[in-house]
Amino acid sequence: xxxxxxxxxxxxxxxxxxxxxxxxxxxxxxxxxxxxxxxxxxxxxxxxxxxxxxxxxxxxxxxxxxxxxxxxxxxxxxxxxxxxxxxxxxxxxxxxxxxxxxxxxxxxxxxxxxxxxxxxxxxxxxxxxxxxxxxxxxxxxxxxxxxxxxxxxxxxxxxxxxxxxxxxxxxxxxxxxxxxxxxxxxxxxxxxxxxxxxxxxxxxxxxxxxxxxxxxxxxxxxxxxxxxxxxxxxxxxxxxxxxxxxxxxxxxxxxxxxxxxxxxxxxxxxxxxxxxxxxxxxxxxxxxxxxxxxxxxxxxxxxxxxxxxxxxxxxxxxxxxxxxxxxxxxxxxxxxxxxxxxxxxxxxxxxxxxxxxxxxxxxxxxxxxxxxxxxxxxxxxxxxxxxxxxxxxxxxxxxxxxxxxxxxxxxxxxxxxxxxxxxxxxxxxxxxxxxxxxxxxxxxxxxxxxxxxxxxxxxxxxxxxxxxxxxxxxxxxxxxxxxxxxxxxxxxxxxxxxxxxxxxxxxxxxxxxxxxxxxxxxxxxxxxxxxxxxxxxxxxxxxxxxxxxxxxxxxxxxxxxxxxxxxxxxxxxxxxxxxxxxxxxxx
Amino acid sequence: xxxxxxxxxxxxxxxxxxxxxxxxxxxxxxxxxxxxxxxxxxxxxxxxxxxxxxxxxxxxxxxxxxxxxxxxxxxxxxxxxxxxxxx
Numbered sequence: 019x020x021x022x023x024x025x026x027x028x029x030x031x032x033x034x035x036x037x038x039x040x041x042x043x044x045x046x047x048x049x050x051x052x053x054x055x056x057x058x059x060x061x062x063x064x065x066x067x068x069x070x071x072x073x074x075x076x077x078x079x080x081x082x083x084x085x086x087x088x089x090x091x092x093x094x095x096x097x098x099x100x101x102x103x104x105x106x107x108x109x110x111x112x113x114x115x116x117x118x119x120x121x122x123x124x125x126x127x128x129x130x131x132x133x134x135x136x137x138x139x140x141x142x143x144x145x146x147x148x149x150x151x152x153x154x155x156x157x158x159x160x161x162x163x164x165x166x167x168x169x170x171x172x173x174x175x176x177x178x179x180x181x182x183x184x185x186x187x188x189x190x191x192x193x194x195x196x197x198x199x200x201x202x203x204x205x206x207x208x209x210x211x212x213x214x215x216x217x218x219x220x221x222x223x224x225x226x227x228x229x230x231x232x233x234x235x236x237x238x239x240x241x242x243x244x245x246x247x248x249x250x251x252x253x254x255x256x257x258x259x260x261x262x263x264x265x266x267x268x269x270x271x272x273x274x275x276x277x278x279x280x281x282x283x284x285x286x287x288x289x290x291x292x293x294x295x296x297x298x299x300x301x302x303x304x305x306x307x308x309x310x311x312x313x314x315x316x317x318x319x320x321x322x323x324x325x326x327x328x329x330x331x332x333x334x335x336x337x338x339x340x341x342x343x344x345x346x347x348x349x350x351x352x353x354x355x356x357x358x359x360x361x362x363x364x365x366x367x368x369x370x371x372x373x374x375x376x377x378x379x380x381x382x383x384x385x386x387x388x389x390x391x392x393x394x395x396x397x398x399x400x401x402x403x404x405x406x407x408x409x410x411x412x413x414x415x416x417x418x419x420x421x422x423x424x425x426x427x428x429x430x431x432x433x434x435x436x437x438x439x440x441x442x443x444x445x446x447x448x449x450x451x452x453x454x455x456x457x458x459x460x461x462x463x464x465x466x467x468x469x470x471x472x473x474x475x476x477x478x479x480x481x482x483x484x485x486x487x488x489x490x491x492x493x494x495x496x497x498x499x500x501x502x503x504x505x506x507x508x509x510x511x512x513x514x515x516x517x518x519x520x521x522x523x524x525x526x527x528x529x530x531x532x533x534x535x536x537x538x539x540x541x542x543x544x545x546x547x548x549x550x551x552x553x554x555x556x557x558x559x560x561x562x563x564x565x566x567x568x569x570x571x572x573x574x575x576x577x578x579x580x581x582x583x584x585x586x587x588x589x590x591x592x593x594x595x596x597x598x599x600x601x602x603x604x605x
Numbered sequence: 606x607x608x609x610x611x612x613x614x615x616x617x618x619x620x621x622x623x624x625x626x627x628x629x630x631x632x633x634x635x636x637x638x639x640x641x642x643x644x645x646x647x648x649x650x651x652x653x654x655x656x657x658x659x660x661x662x663x664x665x666x667x668x669x670x671x672x673x674x675x676x677x678x679x680x681x682x683x684x685x686x687x688x689x690x691x692x
Contacts (some may be wrong), residue, residue: 089643092661096635099666103631106673107624111680229652238653256647256658265640273635291691293681300673307666314662498621516679594617595689 020459021411025164026416029422032202033179036426041184041199048459051188052119052438053287055420058193060294064266064301066193067285069200069423070431071098071276071302072309073149074156075426075487077203080310082396085317088247088255093268094558099303099310101276106299109277110286112507112593114295119287120435121280121499122443130504130586131514132448137521139443141498142280145474149281149491150469154477156425163401164418170478176426177474184430185466187289192430199423204308206420210404210413214319219408224315246325249335250371255318261514261548267559272553274565275492278500281431284438292596308391319565320399323406328370328392334386338367356395356402363388370394390419433473437465488533489557497564499525505572507594510587512572515579520572528564532557616687623679627672629665634660 049055056146058066076098091452104518116124122142126135154173161172183191208224215227219239232239244254253259276282285302286295328339338587341359344352351357357554359368363386370392372378387447401421404413446453453461490599498521503518535557544550555563592598617670638646643657651659 042635053655088659089661092639092658095662096639096665099669100635101671103627103672108677120627145644226652229659231653240653240655240658258643262640266636269635269640272644293684296673296677296680298672300677303666303670305671307670311663311666351679433617532619591613594620596691597689600692 020164021414024411025415025418028412028419029165032198033362033421035198036179036195037182038188039194043187043191043194048119048442048455048462050190051459051462052434052442053284054188054193056117056288056290058288058290060289060298061192062303063285063289063294063298064303064304066201067197067282067298068305068309069196069203069427070192070205070285071282071306072200073428074153074425075161075422076309076313077154077207077432078160078397078400079597081313081320082318082399083317084314085399086396088253089258090260090265092258092563093265095310095314097269097272098276099306100273101282102299102303102306104273104277105282105286106296106303108504108507109133109283110295110299111292111596113283114286115287115292115596115599116234116589116593117287117599120438120442121283121503122439123447124506124521125499125502125517126443126447128589129512129517130582130587131518134502134514135443135447135517137518137525138499138502139439141521141525142439145491145494145499146280146432146436146475148320148483148487149279149496150429150473151476152437152487153296153425153429153432153467154240154473156421157429158477160418160421160425164415165420167486173474173477176422177470180426180430180433181467181470184433184470185463187541188462189284189434192427192434193288196427196429199427200305202416203420203427204305206416206423207309207316207400208312210407210409210414211316211319213409213413214403214407218322218460221335222318224312228315228318237320240346241317243322243325246329250325250329251375252372253400255321258518261554263554264548264551264556264559267555267562271496271559271561271565272492274496274500275561276495278495278498278503279491280495280499281428281435282440283503284435285431285588290298292599316403320403320406323401324394325370327406327437328368332534336387338369342366343404344368347402350397350405351402354396354514357382358393360393361561362391368392369431411445431475433466433469436469437462440465442467482524489560490537493532493561493564494525494559494603496561497528497568501565501568501572503574507567507574507590509573510590513576513579513582516572516576518575519575520570521569523571524564524568525542527567531560531564606622606675610685612689616683616689619683620680623676623683627676630672639665679687 030087080094083094113124118124120133122135122138125138157176158169158172161167163168212222215224216222218233219227219230220233221227221230228240232242241254244256247255286298289295290297348357368391371382371389371390373390404417441458445461446458502517502521534543536542548554641661646657647655658677
């Protein structure tokens with residue numbers, strides 16, 4: 019069957035499935051809408067969390083990032099999985115015991131302060147919108163590439179689908195849709211990986227294939243990639259170039275940021291028991307690990323295939339692929355602009371090498387090379403994977419459905435925490451405390467509609483900060499929300515003054531540092547290079563320093579201010595023991 | 606009341622101890638073996654993987670999984686030992 023038709027069929031079928039689930043799992047109460055009535059089985063919740071968590075970036079971009087960064091790409095693997103340990107050990111069980119609907123409610127109650135709650139809402143909204151705009155962008159891109167509609171049309175279709183199941187179904191609809199979306203995305207990601215791994219190494223398990231020998235040869239795949247890259251003037255694939263302190267800072271900021279992201283935390287409010295919250299984090303990580311341990315293999319095998327294509331084996335080093343002989347997938351992706359070739363030395367051949375390496379310069383000159391001629395967008399490693407490996411059309415169609423599933427599931431989760439923060443923490447708590455359950459549900463739905471429209475607009479006209487999702491969303495979550503929650507559970511002495519001062523310090527410092535180097539709203543004040551960074555820590559990793567500052571300021575100010583009232587001590591002590599978590603409660 | 610208080614305190618102390626050991630495992634697998642000791646470990650190989658590289662891109666994730674499921678299992682027992690489990 020024609021690829022185009024097949025793609026429409028596969029993507030269309032998944033949409034019918036999502037909408038069907040949404041209609042079946044309509045939300046009837048605010049409890050259903052915010053936390054799915056707290057009746058979700060831990061395994062189902064784990065799957066939903068995994069889909070919620072794995073965004074368009076995890077699905078489309080991460081393997082490609084690793085392909086071009088090699089060892090340095092490990093920060094994403096460790097950072098985006100290690101956060102679940104922190105969630106399971108330090109946050110999830112206690113927040114589930116506390117048993118309210120949103121993250122700002124916990125912060126507001128624990129710090130007996132409306133100001134603390136409002137600061138938390140502001141952090142939450144900024145983090146979530148940065149994140150959701152990137153997802154909507156991802157939806158638009160996947161649609162435009164695979165279905166050949168323009169980005170705006172793609173965005174509107176995506177917004178329509180999310181609208182139906184997020185507004186109608188709330189958390190309940192989202193949770194069960196996400197279970198389906200997880201199945202679609204993991205299948206779409208692993209099937210091509212299994213084929214590619216089997217083709218290259220004879221081992222169908224990508225995690226093992228990456229450590230195996232190349233089929234029919236005596237060399238290990240990773241050794242071979244190292245060799246090819248070094249011969250082209252690059253660093254070894256398995257060794258890093260980034261300063262160790264920065265690797266540590268980014269990894270820690272991503273881990274802590276993951277544990278502080280409101281749309282991830284809120285998933286653990288939906289399970290029936292405290293014991294389930296602990297277990298559910300494990301299930302979530304298991305489902306995430308399926309993709310995250312496959313991605314390094316997809317990345318490495320992708321770069322290997324690409325290098326083998328450009329520099330065919332058994333030919334002299336100065337003889338590279340002639341532009342005329344480029345394979346079909348190369349032509350297809352050239353049309354999208356994701357692969358660009360410029361024949362700098364006019365020899366009709368494609369040269370791909372590290373032209374920024376002065377030691378390699380003489381070798382390149384001797385071969386008549388006048389600069390790197392190939393620009394490859396990292397997203398290609400996943401998107402073009404099936405074509406590079408000559409897989410059948412249905413696998414390519416599946417990739418489209420998987421990419422859309424990854425983006426939609428994350429977008430829906432984010433939209434829900436935004437709408438819950440607005441309807442529950444602002445409208446109900448701050449402005450109209452007497453609002454009825456039904457009216458609050460209506461406000462929640464309206465807030466979700468507005469959030470979808472804003473997210474769609476941001477996706478279509480992405481402001482600069484959307485490109486800095488890693489720095490902004492994770493850095494700010496790490497520097498603002500995470501420390502406030504942790505201190506709220508593990509200390510009875512931290513006061514509202516301490517918590518508010520700490521959150522603001524972490525927030526302003528981290529935000530300021532990122533803006534200082536990345537610009538965004540202003541022109542950058544200094545060049546974004548290691549020589550200028552504080553302690554050699556990049557803006558991506560600065561959330562770690564923001565977190566330390568938040569803790570330090572909060573603890574010092576708490577010593578200097580009167581201790582929290584006795585009922586707060588009671589609250590903290592009751593959060594620490596599982597008994598009595600039974601009933602879902604509102605307040 | 607104070608008997609209940611003592612029980613809660615003992616439970617919380619035991620929990621913090623288990624938590625601390627789990628966090629040590631979390632830290633060693635990622636920051637230790639995957640980052641700080643990566644050059645030393647890369648001299649050894651696990652099939653085609655340099656060992657440090659394997660920890661950074663595979664092993665640490667497996668350790669994280671074991672840590673979470675261990676903690677969930679151990680805490681479930683601790684809840685019962687201290688009689689603070691959910692009804």
